[in-house]
Amino acid sequence: MNNSEYLKQERAAAWRDDLRKAKKNKERTSLARVKMPEAPPIERARSYVEVNSGLTPEQAINEASRCIDCANPTCISGCPVEINIPKFVKNIERGEFLEAAKVLKETNALPAVCGRVCPQEKQCEASCFYQLKLNTEPVAIGYLERFAADFEQQSGKISIPEVAPSNGIKVAVIGSGPAGLAFAGDMAKLGYDVVILEALHEIGGVLKYGIPEFRLPNSIVDVEIESLRKMGVKFETNFIVGKTATIDDLREEGFKGFFVGSGAGLPRFMNIPGENLVGVLSSNEYLTRINLMGASSQGMDTPVVRGKKVAVIGGGNTAMDSVRTALRLGAEKVSIIYRRSLEEMPARVEEVKHAQEEGVEFLTLNNPVEYIGDDKGKVKQIRVQRMELGEPDSSGRRSPVAVDGSEYIIDADTVVVSVGVSPNPILPQSLPQLKVSRWGTIEVDPDTLQSSIPDIFAGGDIVRGGATVILAMGDGRKAAASMHQYLTNQTKK
Structure with a gap:
């Protein structure tokens, strides 16, 4: 046998x-x-x-x-x-x-x-x-x-995982999102000197800028980050690898390995007329301004538009976060416009349920084809086309097909586009020898997550192009095990 x-x-x-x-x-x-x-919907829909x-x-x-x-x-x-x-x-x-x-x-x-x-x-x-x-x-x-x-x-009795004695080997983590934090935790346990380099002014990546506090309070994230500090992980903010310092600069400082977990922070748009109108913005910008920069509070340096009729384009978790945030900013009417049916919607069932309970209107099997502005260049309406489902596409979901002659107009003074993201290009552009896909993701060995440059490993959205927190964390753990093996072999040479 x-x-x-x-x-x-x-x-x-x-x-x-x-x-x-x-x-x-x-x-x-x-x-x-x-x-x-x-919390009751009527209570939570206007609070955080x-x-x-x-x-x-x-x-x-x-x-x-x-x-x-x-x-x-x-x-x-x-x-x-x-x-x-x-x-x-x-x-x-x-x-x-x-x-x-x-x-x-x-x-x-x-x-x-x-x-x-x-x-x-x-x-x-x-x-x-x-x-x-x-x-x-x-x-x-x-x-x-x-x-x-x-x-x-x-x-108040928070346990800190056991950490091996220091081996004196420095490794850098580029990005402090879930992939980078998971990688850092595992490498710290193995005795490495781990430094996380974060481009923004706060640690946490998408956990801080992308997920609203009514789903994930910042205080919860901060406690878990503090545990990593107590394990010896160091953090540097406002540090853009490829701008503040290059990989070669960091090598000269003694870093022996690099994990890239810089995420997918580049928003996508649909390339339809009117996307440059005032009041049309990406979900990345909308949520980052509010979650990370306090734009929901009066008198902040980074304001955000507070629409009364807000439409969010897309059907993922980020779309749900955006539309429910609009409610909490005082919108009178909020809508999700999604080109497939409710059954094909990729957002978690729980998030859709919460949005429905809070009064979000779901315009499924609809797709925007044009944003219409007023004489001051501000969005005031959306031209929408009805859709029907055709044959399944490569993802297994039925493809949306436009219905001829079905266009109609809806009013909207704010449009938040949440139709996907692309990888942050700054680091790949600073490393010409780094292999990337045509989508801008870093190409890695699927078993080890090692890139075309031996001392650089990568995981999370910079490799996947957009995925869940836990899949990014799984990548971080896999990359940590692989880098440990790589650095151990290098030390033996």
Whole structure:
């Protein structure tokens, strides 16, 4: 019997054991999945109060008790950073909440963040035994992750992962988003002297500039960043690699390895008439001005337009963040314009639900074809075309097809375009020998995330072109393991 057949048989035996265990634990498997408490829509739609309120200890223990502690825990393989999910969940079931948080930190540098913004329904929970074999609601792994991480933060007894003695080797991380933070955490544990170089004035990347506080409070991010500081990670802000200093400059300063996690901060537009009108802006600019520069407060140096009729173009999580932010800035009418149907919308189901509850209008199967301005050059209307779904495209979603003669006009004094992003080009342009794709992403070995320049590794949106927080963190961890191997081999030469 070859190794592959042996593993198949082992897996099948484990599934049989788990099914037998489920039958014996009917009290566990018949329990209903916990519902996350939420702030009422009428209260939260005009404030930055966090929408999800978190579980109580009793709710967390009850939900954790649903887990049957599978012999074949497929939830772990569904997690990009490979958290030992059964172990942390069982700690919660026993009431050992701080121990649960320690387990999370073994592989996840940002558990309180991930418990809030990761699409668990497509990852660990999609691989849960309940979902795969019992065809019922999975264990609420994301809610439990958030609970354990929040409990630790609120207790004041925050554990700092063990760090190996310093090996004296300096590595630079370019960008302080989720990929860079995850990479830095793993390299610090291995004893490296890690310095994160951030172009903006605050640490956190997309966690700070891209995600509003009603979904992810900055204070939560700051606590997790502080844990990295205590592990020895250093941070420098207002530092643009390729402008402030080149990679060669940094090599001369003694850096032996580089991880590029500079993200995808270059907005895309649709190239339709009227995009240069006042009041038409990208979701990147809109959210960065508000989330990072305080533009929602009166008297700030970086203001933002406060429209009364706001239309957001797109259907992803960033579009949901933008349209719900517009509500909180006082808009009277807010709309999502999306060219496919609600079923094809890539945003998390939870985010769509929250937006609907808060009064967002969804104009699905519609697409803007022109922005119309007034005599002062400010947007006042959008010409929209109705769409219908055709055959599936390469992503598996049905392609939108324009309906002839279906154009109509809607009023809008602010348009936020959220139709995708491209990688930040500054670093690649400073390194002509670095291989990039035609989309501007850095080309890497998929197994090691090593670029065409041996001491440079990359991950997250600068490689993927746009992805989730947890996938970026998974890249950071993979790159850390690969760079450690590379630098170890270099030291031996």
